Amino acid sequence: MADFPFIKVQREDFDLTTEVAKLRAGHKNIGAVVSFVGTVRDINEGDEVSVLELEHYPGMTEKALEKIRLEAHDRWALESSMIIHRIGKMLPSDQIVLVAVSSRHRENAFHAAHFIMDYLKTNAPFWKKETLPDGEVRWVDSRVSDKEAEQRWTK
Amino acid sequence: MVNILYFASFREMLGQANEQLPAKHTTVSELLAELASRGDHWKVALEDNVNLQIAVNQDIASRETAIKAGDEVAFFPPVTGG
Numbered sequence: 001m002a003d004f005p006f007i008k009v010q011r012e013d014f015d016l017t018t019e020v021a022k023l024r025a026g027h028k029n030i031g032a033v034v035s036f037v038g039t040v041r042d043i044n045e046g047d048e049v050s051v052l053e054l055e056h057y058p059g060m061t062e063k064a065l066e067k068i069r070l071e072a073h074d075r076w077a078l079e080s081s082m083i084i085h086r087i088g089k090m091l092p093s094d095q096i097v098l099v100a101v102s103s104r105h106r107e108n109a110f111h112a113a114h115f116i117m118d119y120l121k122t123n124a125p126f127w128k129k130e131t132l133p134d135g136e137v138r139w140v141d142s143r144v145s146d147k148e149a150e151q152r153w154t155k
Numbered sequence: 156m157v158n159i160l161y162f163a164s165f166r167e168m169l170g171q172a173n174e175q176l177p178a179k180h181t182t183v184s185e186l187l188a189e190l191a192s193r194g195d196h197w198k199v200a201l202e203d204n205v206n207l208q209i210a211v212n213q214d215i216a217s218r219e220t221a222i223k224a225g226d227e228v229a230f231f232p233p234v235t236g237g
Contacts, residue, residue, distance in 0.1 A: 055162065056236070057231070059213050060214075121234075121237040126235065126237070127163035127234060127236070128236070139163060139164045141235070142206075142232070
């Protein structure tokens with residue numbers, strides 16, 4: 001296994017190229033790398049969003065993300081995987097989350113990245129709060145579609 | 156003692172992020188009943204809330220989960236990360 005942190009919860013932005021290089025380092029048997037980057041939309045529920053703030057549950061967040069990551073390794077033959085999730089204040093078009101996985105063949109990497117994101121959405125303790133241009137601040141509601149997305153992976 | 160944590164909208168509604176209570180409850184349900192006895196505000200936010208999410212010692216739990224002295228019990232709304 002490569003020597004890098006598989007789970008990171010951080011305020012700072014991340015660089016996709018740098019992170020994927022770490023994911024691939026020392027794995028010459030890798031034939032596929034799939035990465036997903038989630039970004040801040042400027043519209044939610046029909047309203048313009050000025051600022052998005054991410055709160056989390058320190059300790060449980062890391063534990064929950066690692067559990068999801070290991071579950072992906074149990075289900076598919078992966079070479080390496082990583083999850084980076086940002087917290088704190090972000091602006092529209094900022095990067096929020098990175099999920100990257102590698103495998104020998106593409107099928108496993110595609111499935112695993114999709115699975116990790118779907119599970120993260122409904123199982124990792126993060127909460128979004130958005131500020132609208134008029135100064136209104138509101139907590140973002142969870143989506144039924146996210147729960148449905150998670151359930152498609154039920155064994 | 157039991158360490159209780161409130162996150163996101165719950166922290167704001169209840170006006171606190173954490174508190175400690177004597178460990179006299181055997182399940183999360185019993186703890187919720189004690190918190191509900193503080194008033195409607197608490198009862199509506201937690202015990203009566205069908206969307207209430209619970210974690211005990213940082214693992215997803217339910218109202219039936221057993222609790223004991225030294226445990227960390229967290230209450231929060233459905234998560235919205237990613």
